[in-house]
Amino acid sequence: MIFKAFKNHIKQVNGVEINYVIGGSGPPLLLLHGYPQTYCIWHKIADQLANAFTVVASDLRGYGDSGNPPTEADHSPYSKREMGKDQILLMQSLGFDQFYLAGHDRGGRVGHRMALDYPEVILKMAVLDIAPTYTMYKTTDMGFAKAYYHWFFLIQPYDIPEKMIGADPEYFLNKKLGQWGRDETAITKEARQHYLRCFTPETIHSSCEDYRASATIDLELDQFDIDTGKKLVCPVLCLWGEKAFVGRKYNVIEEWKIWSDDVTGLGLPCGHYLPEEAPAETTNALINFFKPLKPKN
Structure with missing residues (x-):
């Protein structure tokens, strides 16, 4: 078990x-x-974070060992609203009505929607190696399309990507991990085996639905918030890999300032997989950012 001190x-x-x-306390x-x-991506830092926080690391719906609910024509079961x-x-069931949130990649996009939909719940949010979904789709160019081709591959109609990935899931998984990472030794053998075990036909389909939702219903929700001027009320920390695509392509802090008036951030010496x-x-960076705040009344 990778998270030895966690239940x-x-x-x-x-x-x-x-x-x-x-695991942990605080x-x-x-x-x-x-x-x-x-959730295994956090295994190298969870113990340290648990010295200062009660840490909950979960699998998003459709990923890992979480459930794979059936989809619908509008992909709404895999919208960031439902995933959030x-x-x-989950956190409420554990007794946490307010909490801090850190999301990497898709988890950051789910966190973005959570902080918009539940402003009284998310006290602070860190987003790791992403620019806002709205920005990335609305400013698509050749550079983005080449680097993030999977955004356009995974949204193709069922079951084109599912069949193609399913022909050799291990090959596709390793290629994606290798494409985005800059240190081939960073993802441990145990973690890689865990990712592969969880990369089942069900999760392949669900993850495609996650991306299909991002290109449809999620964009509609983002557009509504842009049009109505809705912003995040919690402080936002942006972290990105200095050797990764997002930090080179976008002014990450400025892009997140479209959504929040309280944004800080910095690049770290790595590729996409910061943790x-x-x-x-x-x-x-996370410990320094998530300094305790008094709960809101």
Whole structure:
């Protein structure tokens, strides 16, 4: 078991089973992973964070050992709104009505929607190696399309990407991990085996639905918030890999200032997988940012 000091549970919330680990003590901190990974991405830094926080690291719906609910024509079961609601209800079930949140990759996009939908719940949010989804789709050019081709591949109609990935899941998984990472030794053998075990036909399909939702219903929700001037009320920390695409392509802090008036951030000496490639730097940045706040009345 990678999270040796944590307890593993599965809880039914919002009509889906959510797999998570919990450990530590102090203010609650929820950690959310990205594609094509699981909560395991946090295994190098969870123990250190648990010295200061009660850490909950969960698998998003459709990923890891969480459930794979059936989809619908509009992909709404895999909207960031529904994925975020899972996590809100999970934390509430654990007794945490307010908490800090750190999300890497897809987890950051789920966190963004959570902080918009539940401004009274998310006290502070860190987003790791992402620019806002709205920005990335609305400013698509050749550079983005080449580097993030999977955004356009995974949204193709069922079951084109599912069949193609399913022909050799291990090959696709390793290629994606290798494409985005800059240190081939950073993802441990145990973690890689965990990611592969969880990269089943069900999670391949669910993760495609996650991306299909991002290109449809999620964009509609973002557009509504842009049009109505809705912003995040919590402080936002942006971390990015200095050797990764996002930090080179976008002015990450300025892009997040479209959504928040309280944004700070910095680049770390790594590729896309910050918690695995730069664990010490990531830990320090998160601990320094998530200084205790008094709960809101």
